[in-house]
Amino acid sequence: MASISQDQIKAIGGVLNNKDRPLKERFRALFTLKNIGGSTAIAAISQAFDDDSALLKHELAYCLGQMQDIAALDILTKVLEDITQEPMVRHEAAEAMGAIGHPDVLPLLEKYKKDPVIEVAETCAIALDRVRWVQSGQQVNDTNPYASVDPSPPVAExxxxxxxxxxxxxxxxxxxxxxxxxxxxxxxxxxxxxxxxxxxxxxxxxxxxxxxxxxxxxxxxxxxxxxxxxxxxxxxxxxxxxxxxxxxxxxxxxxxxxxxxxxxxxxxxxxxxxxxxxxxxxxxxxxxxxxxxxxxxxxxxxxx
Known part of the structure; x- marks a missing residue:
């Protein structure tokens, strides 16, 4: 990905953030940014959280989690804390925090484990367990053939x-x-x-x-x-x-x-x-x- 210029990344971000483009084009742009990674891609993805499509915002959070870059934690925190966001979007933000696995998110996840929206509360509980598991340094023989960052590891035995x-x-x-x-x-x-x-x-x-x-x-x-x-x-x-x-x-x-x-x-x-x-x-x-x-x-x- 080193040959991709910042201008190209911004142009792809422009497609993602253009509400006049078909949703399927914006999705393909989003997953391209996920694959590229880096701060410019994260900034472009973060910008799209003001969209009116809950589905798109849900996928934005999912992609940020899969990128596993701590630079995404600020925007994910804002999304989780924003009770005007749809439950499926807030849930995905919490799951993304679990995927990134940084210990700084533990107090926030503890707080929202008591959220009145059950899907958000349950996601925070799972994300808490995953972050603690990551921080414990446990190893597991993960034969995941899908290269996804999952909300939990497979069983150890x-x-x-x-x-x-x-x-x-x-x-x-x-x-x-x-x-x-x-x-x-x-x-x-x-x-x-x-x-x-x-x-x-x-x-x-x-x-x-x-x-x-x-x-x-x-x-x-x-x-x-x-x-x-x-x-x-x-x-x-x-x-x-x-x-x-x-x-x-x-x-x-x-x-x-x-x-x-x-x-x-x-x-x-x-x-x-x-x-x-x-x-x-x-x-x-x-x-x-x-x-x-x-x-x-x-x-x-x-x-x-």
Whole structure:
């Protein structure tokens, strides 16, 4: 990335922050900035938190967490503290702090662990556990094939699908430990482990269900489609969960997914509608010869 100029990064940031550009273009610009990294990219991403799309702001926070740069902590702190921001945005800011893993965020996460918005409170509790785990210096054999910074590490010892499933579905366990079991199941990448994960879409915690959908999107296994479809089609489901189900279907990207997503591309809930639009763009990418989804650099010339 050393050959990319500051002017190019600012130009990609200009696409991200241009509300007249299609949302799918702005998403591709965002993920390009995530891949580039550095202070100029973080500044461009931070600028977009005044947008009126909760979906976009949620993804901004996600990308800042994945970048794992402590320079992002100031803006993430402001977003978490801003109670006018949508719950899914504040939740993602807290999760991003956990992903960065710096001890300076511990007092803030402790404070917002008591937030009246349950998704924010639960996220802060998980993020606290992750930061403490990172700071403890524990090592784990992480066989994550997705190169994502997860809210918790997989379990330290080898366990069977049934053993992991028992922890994963046990509501008496902490969310952090249940997440650990889920990421261990994900890393196995077998049909039985995928189906075990899909059972979590019936959990009582909306935060948990949303993370389950995200993981199923990483796995891209068609056997999970009926489960994701059921939650997307449930109008009483939390929109944060429905959004994540839509994006997971976009990642799987087969003909069944495209048909489902097209049915909800005009959903009454804006975040669900926008997620379906972005997911359909992901389907287009998955079924095309395009080299990469985050193509903000290649589109700088000739796209204006």
């Amino acid at each position: 080898t366990k069977s699908v049934e053993e992991l499933r028992a922890i994963y579905l046990d509501g008496k366990q902490s969310l952090f430990d249940r997440y650990r079991a889920m990421f261990s199941l994900r890393n196995l990448r077998t049909e039985s482990s995928v189906l075990a994960i899909a059972e979590g879409l019936k959990d009582s915690s909306a935060l948990f269900r949303h993370e389950v959908a995200f993981v199923l999107g990483q796995l891209q296994e068609p056997c999970s489609i009926p489960f994701l479809q059921a939650n997307l089609e449930d109008n009483l489901e939390n929109e944060m969960v429905r959004h994540e189900c839509a994006e997971a279907l976009g990642a799987i990207a087969n003909e069944d997914c495209i048909q489902i997503l097209n049915r909800y591309a005009d959903d009454d809930k804006r975040v669900v509608k926008e997620s379906c639009v972005i997911a359909l763009d992901m389907c287009e990418y998955e079924n095309s010869p395009e080299f990469q989804y985050a193509d903000g650099l290649t589109k700088l010339d000739g796209s204006k």
